[in-house]
Amino acid sequence: MTPVTRPRGERGPLASIGLHAGLLIAVAISLFPVVWLVLTSLKPRDSWLSAELQLFNDSSLDNYARVLTSTQFPQWLLNSVLTAGLTMVLGVFLAATTGYAVSRFRFPGHRSVMWLLLITQMFPVAILIVPLYNLMAGLGLLNQIPGLVIAYMTIAVPFCAWMMKSYFDTVPVEIDQAAMVDGLTPFGTFWRVVLPLARPGIAVTAFYCFMTAWGEVGYATVFMSQEDKRTLGVGLQQFVGQHWSDWGLMTASAVLIAIPAGAVFLLVQRHLITGLTAGATKA
Amino acid sequence: MAVSTGQPPAAGESARGRSRRHDSPGRLRRALSSHWYAWAMIAPVAVVMLVLIGWPLARGVYLSLTDATEANMGRTIGVNVIPSTYEFVGLDNYLQILTSGLFWDKVLWTVTWTVACVGLHYGIGLGLAVMLNRELRLRSLYRVLLILPWAVPAFVAAFIWRYLYNSDYGVINGFLKVAGLSGVGWLDDPVTAKIAVIAVNVWIGVPFMMVAMLGGLQSIPAELYEAAEVDGASSWQRFKAITLPGLRQVSTTVVLLGTIWTFNMFPIIFLVTRGGPGSETEILVTYAFREAFTGIRNYSGSAAWGVIILAMLVVLAVGYRRTLRSQGDPW
Numbered sequence: 001m002t003p004v005t006r007p008r009g010e011r012g013p014l015a016s017i018g019l020h021a022g023l024l025i026a027v028a029i030s031l032f033p034v035v036w037l038v039l040t041s042l043k044p045r046d047s048w049l050s051a052e053l054q055l056f057n058d059s060s061l062d063n064y065a066r067v068l069t070s071t072q073f074p075q076w077l078l079n080s081v082l083t084a085g086l087t088m089v090l091g092v093f094l095a096a097t098t099g100y101a102v103s104r105f106r107f108p109g110h111r112s113v114m115w116l117l118l119i120t121q122m123f124p125v126a127i128l129i130v131p132l133y134n135l136m137a138g139l140g141l142l143n144q145i146p147g148l149v150i151a152y153m154t155i156a157v158p159f160c161a162w163m164m165k166s167y168f169d170t171v172p173v174e175i176d177q178a179a180m181v182d183g184l185t186p187f188g189t190f191w192r193v194v195l196p197l198a199r200p201g202i203a204v205t206a207f208y209c210f211m212t213a214w215g216e217v218g219y220a221t222v223f224m225s226q227e228d229k230r231t232l233g234v235g236l237q238q239f240v241g242q243h244w245s246d247w248g249l250m251t252a253s254a255v256l257i258a259i260p261a262g263a264v265f266l267l268v269q270r271h272l273i274t275g276l277t278a279g280a281t282k283a
Numbered sequence: 284m285a286v287s288t289g290q291p292p293a294a295g296e297s298a299r300g301r302s303r304r305h306d307s308p309g310r311l312r313r314a315l316s317s318h319w320y321a322w323a324m325i326a327p328v329a330v331v332m333l334v335l336i337g338w339p340l341a342r343g344v345y346l347s348l349t350d351a352t353e354a355n356m357g358r359t360i361g362v363n364v365i366p367s368t369y370e371f372v373g374l375d376n377y378l379q380i381l382t383s384g385l386f387w388d389k390v391l392w393t394v395t396w397t398v399a400c401v402g403l404h405y406g407i408g409l410g411l412a413v414m415l416n417r418e419l420r421l422r423s424l425y426r427v428l429l430i431l432p433w434a435v436p437a438f439v440a441a442f443i444w445r446y447l448y449n450s451d452y453g454v455i456n457g458f459l460k461v462a463g464l465s466g467v468g469w470l471d472d473p474v475t476a477k478i479a480v481i482a483v484n485v486w487i488g489v490p491f492m493m494v495a496m497l498g499g500l501q502s503i504p505a506e507l508y509e510a511a512e513v514d515g516a517s518s519w520q521r522f523k524a525i526t527l528p529g530l531r532q533v534s535t536t537v538v539l540l541g542t543i544w545t546f547n548m549f550p551i552i553f554l555v556t557r558g559g560p561g562s563e564t565e566i567l568v569t570y571a572f573r574e575a576f577t578g579i580r581n582y583s584g585s586a587a588w589g590v591i592i593l594a595m596l597v598v599l600a601v602g603y604r605r606t607l608r609s610q611g612d613p614w
Contacts (some may be wrong), residue, residue, distance in 0.1 A: 025412055026407075027428045030486070033443045034431060036454055040446070094327045101324035108314060113325060120521045122596040126571030127589025130346060130582045131339035134356070141307055145550055154335045186320045215436035217550045220295050222576055231439040237554070240442065247446055265434035266427060 034258070041251035063252035073253050076229055076235035083220075083231055084151045084213035090155035091209045092164075092202060093265065099164025100190050104176065114165075120158040128154060133222060143226040151219045156252050163208065167201030168194065204268050211261065232256040232257055347376055347587035353580035368582070376587035393546065393566040396481065400545045403485045408492025413526070415493070416500045426497075433490035441554035444483045445470075448522050448555075463596060473563040480564055484551050488544075492537060498524065499533035539603055543596060567592050 044057040124275045132151050133142075140156055141147030171194055179189040195202075217233040222229050231255075239250040378384050415426055430476050432440065437463035448469040456466035470476045503525065511521045547568050552558060558565035558573065565573065567588065575585030 019419065023411070023419075023425050023429075026411055027425060030429050030432050030490075033440070033447060033486070034435065035442045036447065050333065054426070058474040081498075088547065093330055097324035098332075101321045105318070107318035107321040109322075109325075116332065119600065120332065121359075121540075122547070122593065122600065123336070123340075124547050124571065124589055124592045124596075125549055126568055126575065126585055127343045127593055128339045129572065130586055130589075131573050134342075135339065150335065153331055154339075157328055157331050186325075190324070192475065211436065212340040215438055215550070217438050217553060218572060233436075236442060238440065239363055240445070246484045247449075247452075250442055252445070254442055258435050258439050261436055262431070262434040265587040266430075 011146065013028065038259075039136045040247065041255045043248070053217055057226050063248040064256070067252045067256065069248055071239075071253075072230075072235065073248060073256075074227065076230050076232050077257075079224075080214060080233075082145050083148050083152070084210045086145070087152040087156050088210040090149065090153065092206045094153075095160035095205075096159055096164050096195065097190070100168050100194060101172060102161070103165045103168035104173070117131040117158045117162050120154070121153070121162075129222060132219075136223060143224055143229045148223050148231070151223060152213045152216065155212060156206040156218070159212065160205050160209050163205040164198075164201065165203075167198050168204070170201075171197050173261060176231040195231050207268050209272060211265070214261065286462075314374055343586045344590055346583050347590050349583050350375070350585040351586075353582065358584065362386055370523060372583075376579065378590070379586055380584070380591065389565065389567050389570055390596055392564070394475070396477075396484075397424055397545045399481050400484045400488065400548075401566055402542045403481070403535070404488040404492045404541055404545075407485070407489050409496050411489070411493045412496035412500055413522075415497055429493060430490045432486055432495075434561060435487075437487060437550045440487050441483065441551050444479075445555050446485070447477055451513060470556050471559055476560060476564050480552055480555055487551070487597055488541065492541065495533055495537045496530060499530045503529035535603075535607055538598065542599065546596060548594075 041063050042061070044060045044062050055254065100112070101107070102110065102117075116223070132154075136142050136147045136151070141150070175193060175197065176189050179193040180186075184192065216231075220231045220234045221237075224234055236250065236253060239253070240245055294313060349369045350372045351367070355368040411429060415429075417423060419425070435443075436449065447455050450456055450466055450468040453469070455469065460465055461574075466477060469479050506527050508521060511525060516524065546566075548566070549568055549572070552564055552566055552569050553572070556564045558569055562570065562573075571585045571588035571592065574581050574588060
């Protein structure tokens with residue numbers, strides 16, 4: 001045996017130190033912006049104007065109080081929640097059956113449906129936005145939440161269908177077969193047997209869909225120009241405009257937005273991962 | 284391809300077919316009777332895609348062949364209906380775009396941006412995944428902390444970084460000053476601004492790659508490594524001969540997805556640099572967006588940009604698929 005081949009799972013102390021050092025650096029880079037954001041938001045009113053590396057000298061919740069009481073942040077938050085929530089419900093609802101059909105049945109057109117789902121993910125904002133804008137203007141849906149939700153369907157539906165497909169792929173086919181032997185129709189099998197089994201998958205798809213709509217900026221900027229109709233992504237741009245900026249307001253609201261999203265995300269991330277990779281390895 | 288080896292519908296279907304009648308009802312009829320539920324299940328999405336994507340797409344392509352701007356577009360003001368006066372101009376918009384130097388500048392920068400971002404995402408993601416795949420103390424803690432940037436909504440991340448980059452009170456310049464260097468106007472210079480936006484996108488995108496790679500690594504059977512060890516392979520040889528081929532399937536998918544996402548990555552550039560200085564950091568997508576919605580809105584020009592972008596991506600995806608197929612991947 002040559003000295004280079006060290007058995008796997010064993011390594012010298014130097015390698016261990018190197019490994020931990022590498023990971024620590026990566027963690028520092030991934031955490032720093034978030035930590036700095038939280039620290040800045042806790043500073044008193046105008047202290048964001050200095051880059052001094054001071055920690056909790058004089059922390060205050062002043063920024064949070066201002067965001068919640070003297071800006072339209074609560075209204076924007078409500079708009080965002082409504083938009084993202086509706087997008088999520090509709091998207092998952094429409095996409096579930098397609099995901100199942102693509103995952104289980106080999107029918108003429110199967111391949112083209114999969115490719116269509118993938119190709120629609122390539123659509124740049126620029127090509128659909130003008131026709132959609134004109135459509136919305138014609139229907140009087142500009143500055144209306146349902147209008148924005150309809151626009152988000154173009155992003156959410158193909159994506160959800162793709163995600164649902166990978167989840168249904170992980171449900172063994174034998175279960176379907178058993179259900180069919182017991183006399184259920186294909187729809188019955190889907191509705192009463194497979195869908196309940198895929199519940200964690202649906203939850204994760206729903207969450208991911210929610211996050212996509214929550215973070216979208218392009219459509220929202222154009223469709224929601226009226227001040228009290230804005231969503232968070234649009235509204236926040238106001239805090240740091242060309243001529244006037246208040247990073248205290250900005251950081252406080254960013255923390256308020258990121259914390260709930262991050263908490264839920266960390267809860268579901270394990271499922272998210274299995275779903276994505278299952279889809280990837282089998283695609 | 285998906286599992287579905289058993290083809291449950293076939294079983295149920297043949298039973299039903301037999302009970303009905305034997306004289307063969309023709310191909311279309313047969314296809315219809317054996318696949319109607321699959322098509323019925325696809326129907327809702329097909330309708331949505333047709334109405335919400337197909338129609339706007341067709342209209343976008345049509346607009347790109349006209350000279351429509353905000354000024355000559357039909358609209359309704361109060362009770363007055365102003366009819367559209369734009370005209371069909373054929374391929375003029377495309378010619379104009381393809382012959383302008385600006386377009387090729389943007390293509391060059393967009394390709395640079397995509398290659399740099401996806402390359403760094405993949406490289407760093409794979410590196411971290413390999414590290415996390417070892418026996419290690421605090422492994423799950425590291426993992427959660429490294430995934431964190433993914434949990435931050437993209438627009439929030441864009442704002443955070445814009446604050447960090449700020450030349451007067453940004454913390455990055457703060458560090459530089461502490462180190463005795465003079466501050467840099469990160470977003471004021473084309474070169475540093477480009478580096479800055481790539482860094483932001485890498486920060487946001489690495490967790491996804493890392494997680495996908497980690498999933499791939501864990502699906503490689505440990506026996507392969509054991510066998511290689513018995514044969515005396517060094518760790519580099521094991522990485523090259525087992526790990527990389529084992530990750531192939533996952534890699535091909537995530538690299539394609541990553542390329543598409545990065546190519547169309549809108550919020551980062553739109554919010555971090557606003558395309559500036561000038562329009563230096565504007566990629567194709569953000570440029571087309573700005574074309575459509577600032578100044579006199581140039582609807583037709585923007586639609587033409589959109590069609591060109593889409594065409595580039597479709598060519599890329601088809602080429603990618605061809606290459607994979609010719610190498611024996613089941614795409």
